[in-house]
Amino acid sequence: MPGAAERPLSPHLQIYRPMLTMMMSIVHRITGVALYFGTLLPVIWLLAAASSPEAFATVNGLLGSWIGLIILFGYSWALIHHALGGVRHFVWDFGHGFGPQARELLAKATIGGSVVLTVLLWIVIAVVKG
Amino acid sequence: MSTSSRTPSGASMRTPRRKVAGLGSARSGTGHFWLQRVTALANIILVIIALPIVISMAGGGQEAVLSTLRHPLAALVLLLLLLSMTFHMRIGMQVVIEDYVHSEGTKVLALIGNTFFTIAVGAAGAFAILKISFGG
Numbered sequence: 001m002p003g004a005a006e007r008p009l010s011p012h013l014q015i016y017r018p019m020l021t022m023m024m025s026i027v028h029r030i031t032g033v034a035l036y037f038g039t040l041l042p043v044i045w046l047l048a049a050a051s052s053p054e055a056f057a058t059v060n061g062l063l064g065s066w067i068g069l070i071i072l073f074g075y076s077w078a079l080i081h082h083a084l085g086g087v088r089h090f091v092w093d094f095g096h097g098f099g100p101q102a103r104e105l106l107a108k109a110t111i112g113g114s115v116v117l118t119v120l121l122w123i124v125i126a127v128v129k130g
Numbered sequence: 131m132s133t134s135s136r137t138p139s140g141a142s143m144r145t146p147r148r149k150v151a152g153l154g155s156a157r158s159g160t161g162h163f164w165l166q167r168v169t170a171l172a173n174i175i176l177v178i179i180a181l182p183i184v185i186s187m188a189g190g191g192q193e194a195v196l197s198t199l200r201h202p203l204a205a206l207v208l209l210l211l212l213l214s215m216t217f218h219m220r221i222g223m224q225v226v227i228e229d230y231v232h233s234e235g236t237k238v239l240a241l242i243g244n245t246f247f248t249i250a251v252g253a254a255g256a257f258a259i260l261k262i263s264f265g266g
Contacts, residue, residue, distance in 0.1 A: 033226060036219045042184075043212075043251055046258035049195040056192040064189070083177065086170045093167065129189045 024107045028085040031078040038075045076121055081114035162221060169218035176211035183207060196262055205263035209256055216252035220244060 016022065041063070048059035062068050088106050091097045097106050136142055142149075187198045199205050223244045231237040 029226065032222050036223055039215060039219065039251055039255075043255040043258070046195075046255055046262075049192055049199075050258035050261045053192055056195070060192070079177070083174055086174065089170075090167070125185055125189070128185055 020107045021103050024085065024088075024110060028082060031082040031085070034078050035075070035082055038078065041072070041075060073118070073122065077114060077118040080117045080121070081110065084110045084113050084117075162225075166218065166221055169214050169221070172214040173211070173218055176207060176214060180207050180211050199259060199262040200265065202263065205259050208259050212252055212255045212259070216248045216255075219251075220248040223248070 045059050045063060048055040063072060088097070088110055091106065097103055183198060183204045187195045199208070224241060227237060227240045227244060231240050
């Protein structure tokens with residue numbers, strides 16, 4: 001902008017030493033973007049079910065293959081991690097969990113919780129579906 | 131900014147008050163933040179309710195999907211989840227675009243693409259759910 005004063009820029013990402021809370025913020029955004037495109041998976045699956053037995057067999061076969069199941073496992077982890085990250089934001093919105101110990105604990109609980117819940121989910125699916 | 135409001139040396143003659151007039155929050159500054167939280171809450175509640183529905187549909191044949199979705203409550207929960215999710219997706223991706231895309235033209239195109247994508251995904255999913263639920 002002509003005539004605008006040269007202002008100092010605030011330090012960017014690469015200036016800081018990587019920290020857990022910072023990584024969790026980045027992962028929250030990455031999982032959000034992944035889920036944005038990942039929503040196509042259930043929507044295409046539903047569209048196939050609404051179209052024809054052949055279309056459903058194709059899509060269901062792809063999702064049920066080893067690669068498909070790995071992608072679905074990743075999708076479910078991203079969803080759970082992003083959801084727990086959202087809960088963490090709710091905690092912060094109410095003014096709690098900003099202390100040095102509390103925020104580290106919340107970050108670790110989000111990682112641990114997302115891994116445990118994802119594994120638990122797939123155990124439940126395996127048990128229910130035989 | 132028009133050049134007529136500048137002195138020959140290039141400094142702006144506008145007062146600080148004039149510069150910010152009309153550029154403030156217009157009382158909608160927290161709207162985006164708030165909608166992100168409301169849809170996030172709806173997503174969490176609806177995903178938990180939808181989980182048993184999705185598990186009962188998944189892993190079987192097409193008939194398992196069709197018979198589950200013919201129940202109005204199952205279809206309604208998935209419709210609400212899809213609506214809340216695609217809205218959350220749209221305003222979430224909007225923030226990501228605004229953070230990383232600084233060229234004005236590309237940014238506007240990306241924001242329009244974001245709107246098109248999320249509405250198309252939401253409409254396609256809603257159509258599939260309704261078609262199955264209505265027995266089509």
